[in-house]
Amino acid sequence: MRCPFCGNIETQVKDSRPAEEHVSIRRRRFCPACGGRFTTYERVQLRDLVVVKSNGRREDFDRDKLERSIRIALQKRPVEPERVEQMISGIVRRLESMGETDIASKTVGEIVMESLAxxxxxxxxxxxxxxxxxxxxDDFDKFVSELRPGDAVTDDKTEA
Incomplete structure:
Protein backbone atom coordinates (compact mmCIF):
# COMPACT_ATOMS: atom_id res chain seq x y z
CA MET A 1 0.00 0.00 0.00
CA ARG A 2 1.42 3.36 -1.03
CA CYS A 3 1.92 5.98 1.71
CA PRO A 4 -0.51 8.88 1.16
CA PHE A 5 2.04 11.30 2.66
CA CYS A 6 5.33 10.54 0.87
CA GLY A 7 4.38 7.97 -1.80
CA ASN A 8 6.62 5.20 -0.40
CA ILE A 9 5.33 1.77 -1.46
CA GLU A 10 6.90 -0.10 1.47
CA THR A 11 4.35 0.53 4.26
CA GLN A 12 3.82 -1.82 7.17
CA VAL A 13 0.62 -3.09 8.75
CA LYS A 14 0.72 -2.45 12.51
CA ASP A 15 -2.76 -3.64 13.45
CA SER A 16 -5.65 -5.43 11.72
CA ARG A 17 -9.11 -5.95 13.10
CA PRO A 18 -12.63 -6.63 11.84
CA ALA A 19 -14.77 -3.57 11.21
CA GLU A 20 -18.38 -2.83 10.31
CA GLU A 21 -19.65 -5.98 12.01
CA HIS A 22 -17.08 -8.22 10.28
CA VAL A 23 -17.92 -6.90 6.80
CA SER A 24 -14.51 -5.28 6.34
CA ILE A 25 -11.02 -5.28 7.82
CA ARG A 26 -9.53 -2.13 9.29
CA ARG A 27 -5.74 -1.92 8.99
CA ARG A 28 -3.52 0.62 10.77
CA ARG A 29 -0.45 1.23 8.65
CA PHE A 30 2.92 2.87 9.25
CA CYS A 31 5.38 4.31 6.73
CA PRO A 32 9.01 3.73 7.76
CA ALA A 33 10.21 6.39 5.31
CA CYS A 34 8.28 9.39 6.70
CA GLY A 35 6.80 8.01 9.92
CA GLY A 36 3.24 8.64 8.72
CA ARG A 37 0.36 6.58 10.09
CA PHE A 38 -2.88 5.95 8.23
CA THR A 39 -5.85 3.59 8.15
CA THR A 40 -7.10 1.47 5.26
CA TYR A 41 -10.22 -0.67 4.93
CA GLU A 42 -10.47 -3.90 3.00
CA ARG A 43 -13.94 -4.92 1.80
CA VAL A 44 -15.29 -7.77 -0.28
CA GLN A 45 -16.51 -6.64 -3.66
CA LEU A 46 -18.80 -9.20 -5.26
CA ARG A 47 -18.94 -7.57 -8.68
CA ASP A 48 -18.00 -4.36 -10.47
CA LEU A 49 -21.12 -2.24 -10.57
CA VAL A 50 -21.88 0.38 -13.21
CA VAL A 51 -24.39 3.16 -12.53
CA VAL A 52 -26.52 4.13 -15.51
CA LYS A 53 -27.54 7.79 -15.24
CA SER A 54 -30.93 9.07 -16.42
CA ASN A 55 -29.28 10.59 -19.52
CA GLY A 56 -27.83 7.16 -20.40
CA ARG A 57 -24.28 7.98 -19.33
CA ARG A 58 -22.51 5.17 -17.50
CA GLU A 59 -20.00 5.46 -14.67
CA ASP A 60 -18.37 3.01 -12.30
CA PHE A 61 -20.11 2.73 -8.95
CA ASP A 62 -18.19 4.72 -6.34
CA ARG A 63 -18.76 3.72 -2.72
CA ASP A 64 -17.03 6.91 -1.56
CA LYS A 65 -19.44 9.06 -3.59
CA LEU A 66 -22.38 7.23 -2.03
CA GLU A 67 -20.88 7.72 1.44
CA ARG A 68 -20.27 11.46 0.85
CA SER A 69 -23.86 12.10 -0.22
CA ILE A 70 -25.25 10.18 2.76
CA ARG A 71 -22.93 11.97 5.19
CA ILE A 72 -23.99 15.35 3.78
CA ALA A 73 -27.64 14.45 4.34
CA LEU A 74 -26.82 13.31 7.90
CA GLN A 75 -24.65 16.32 8.73
CA LYS A 76 -25.26 17.52 12.32
CA ARG A 77 -27.83 14.80 12.91
CA PRO A 78 -27.67 12.54 16.00
CA VAL A 79 -26.75 9.33 14.16
CA GLU A 80 -23.78 7.23 15.28
CA PRO A 81 -20.98 6.81 12.70
CA GLU A 82 -21.15 3.02 13.13
CA ARG A 83 -24.80 3.05 12.15
CA VAL A 84 -23.99 5.11 9.05
CA GLU A 85 -21.26 2.62 8.05
CA GLN A 86 -23.69 -0.27 8.55
CA MET A 87 -26.26 1.48 6.38
CA ILE A 88 -23.75 2.18 3.59
CA SER A 89 -22.45 -1.41 3.66
CA GLY A 90 -26.04 -2.67 3.58
CA ILE A 91 -26.85 -0.53 0.55
CA VAL A 92 -23.74 -1.75 -1.29
CA ARG A 93 -24.51 -5.40 -0.45
CA ARG A 94 -28.08 -4.92 -1.63
CA LEU A 95 -26.90 -3.41 -4.93
CA GLU A 96 -24.35 -6.19 -5.45
CA SER A 97 -26.87 -8.91 -4.67
CA MET A 98 -29.36 -7.62 -7.26
CA GLY A 99 -27.59 -9.83 -9.80
CA GLU A 100 -27.04 -7.06 -12.33
CA THR A 101 -23.82 -5.18 -13.03
CA ASP A 102 -25.71 -2.21 -14.54
CA ILE A 103 -27.86 -0.39 -12.01
CA ALA A 104 -30.01 2.65 -12.74
CA SER A 105 -29.12 5.74 -10.71
CA LYS A 106 -32.83 5.96 -9.87
CA THR A 107 -32.60 2.55 -8.16
CA VAL A 108 -29.59 3.66 -6.12
CA GLY A 109 -31.41 6.86 -5.08
CA GLU A 110 -34.54 4.99 -4.04
CA ILE A 111 -32.57 2.49 -1.95
CA VAL A 112 -30.69 5.33 -0.24
CA MET A 113 -33.94 7.20 0.47
CA GLU A 114 -35.51 4.04 1.88
CA SER A 115 -32.50 3.50 4.17
CA LEU A 116 -32.38 7.14 5.32
CA ALA A 117 -36.12 7.13 6.04
CA ASP A 138 -43.60 24.39 -2.10
CA ASP A 139 -41.71 21.27 -3.19
CA PHE A 140 -40.61 20.70 0.42
CA ASP A 141 -44.12 21.38 1.66
CA LYS A 142 -45.65 18.86 -0.71
CA PHE A 143 -43.01 16.21 0.03
CA VAL A 144 -43.33 16.55 3.82
CA SER A 145 -47.14 16.46 3.65
CA GLU A 146 -46.88 13.21 1.66
CA LEU A 147 -44.54 11.83 4.34
CA ARG A 148 -47.27 11.73 6.95
CA PRO A 149 -50.65 12.14 5.33
CA GLY A 150 -52.42 11.13 8.57
CA ASP A 151 -50.81 13.98 10.55
CA ALA A 152 -52.53 16.70 8.54
CA VAL A 153 -55.94 15.17 9.36
CA THR A 154 -55.03 14.93 13.06
CA ASP A 155 -53.93 18.58 13.13
CA ASP A 156 -57.21 19.71 11.58
CA LYS A 157 -59.19 17.86 14.25
CA THR A 158 -57.32 19.49 17.13
CA GLU A 159 -57.95 22.98 15.76
CA ALA A 160 -61.72 22.45 15.39
Missing part, protein backbone atom coordinates in the same frame (compact mmCIF):
# COMPACT_ATOMS: atom_id res chain seq x y z
CA UNK A 118 -35.54 4.35 8.58
CA UNK A 119 -32.67 6.18 10.30
CA UNK A 120 -33.48 9.90 10.27
CA UNK A 121 -36.41 11.77 8.71
CA UNK A 122 -34.55 15.08 8.44
CA UNK A 123 -31.70 13.42 6.52
CA UNK A 124 -34.31 11.68 4.37
CA UNK A 125 -35.90 15.02 3.43
CA UNK A 126 -32.47 16.60 2.82
CA UNK A 127 -31.45 13.78 0.49
CA UNK A 128 -34.83 13.84 -1.26
CA UNK A 129 -34.52 17.60 -1.88
CA UNK A 130 -31.39 17.00 -3.94
CA UNK A 131 -32.43 13.66 -5.45
CA UNK A 132 -35.84 14.93 -6.53
CA UNK A 133 -34.41 18.34 -7.46
CA UNK A 134 -36.66 20.55 -5.34
CA UNK A 135 -36.89 24.04 -6.86
CA UNK A 136 -39.05 25.93 -4.34
CA UNK A 137 -40.33 25.80 -0.77
Missing amino acids: RIDTVAYVRFASVYKNFQAA
